[in-house]
Amino acid sequence: MTTRLLAITMLLAACTRPTQHAARFASPALAARLDSLSAADWQDRQAIFAVFRQHGFKSTVADTANRWLLRQDAVRLATFQQLERHHGWPAVTQAGTEAAGTAFLLLQHAPDSVQLQYLPRVEALYEARRLPSADYATYLDRALINQGLxxxxxxxxxxxxxxxxxxxxxxxxxxxxxxxxxxxxxxxxxxxxxxxxxxxxxxxxxx
Structure with a gap:
């Protein structure tokens, strides 16, 4: 199992079920789309964790499930980036704490190069008090390690x-x-x- 696949498995236990918040903001359609991405992320990780429980982390079935999850994450990331290009980063992440959390959730499941690209924006979320300090610390540490620092x-x-x-x-x-x-x-x-x-x-x- 590659380092990237192992990292995915270690994140599963920390995943919590997303909350819905589409009706509370000026752009219900955008908030609803973020909700659906967050819910799909959670559901996919529940499904793959069930595979791990049944077949073990090192099984052939688990490797196949991990590759499936990488593809699912890639689709969600592309959708998120499309929303960001259309609405802008502030609109995507300042719709509320939950929306900012969805952005962080999708980015922490993105490839290392993408995480590094978004580091300044994640830092801005933290400084604006829209991202828990522990989440920011984890994101920053991962970016530093990926740069060999x-x-x-x-x-x-x-x-x-x-x-x-x-x-x-x-x-x-x-x-x-x-x-x-x-x-x-x-x-x-x-x-x-x-x-x-x-x-x-x-x-x-x-x-």
Whole structure:
């Protein structure tokens, strides 16, 4: 399974059912279209998670389902970008907190290059208080890692195989590790250093 496919599977548990808000804004048609994209994203991830539960993450069926999900995400992203070109970024994301959340949801499921392209706009959402700080921290960290730079908030980790075959979750390169928890606190993220093995970037093994 590729890194991109693995990233998709790790996002599934965090997906929550979208809310409908079309009737509350000046452009009901636009809000309804955003609602439908968000709902389809949620439904597809519920479907693929059911596949994983039945067949396992590493099965041939799971690989096929992952490729299907990538195609579905690509269609939704193209639709979102078409809406953005027609209505403009402010209209798409300032229709309310839920609409801004839909934009973020679709972008975090987009290819790495697209996520990087939209980073300034996602940052603007955060600064306008239309995106939770934890979501912005995750988006920024992912963009930094994809550029080969250390992350800021420690939201990105990977499963690695150590010598002698031990598989363990490890924090990806992180800047200013001694003050990591201070930065996480400003983004409303729980402390991380106590979850790691002393003197390492490896997460403690859960009992």
């Amino acid at each position: 250390p992350q800021q908030y420690g939201t990105q980790s990977a499963r690695v195989v150590r010598p002698f075959g031990e598989t363990i979750d490890s924090l990806l390169p992180t800047a200013g590790f001694d003050k990591l928890d201070e930065r996480r606190r400003t983004m409303k993220l729980e402390p991380l250093q106590r979850q790691l093995r002393p003197g390492t970037m490896y997460f403690k093994t859960k009992p």
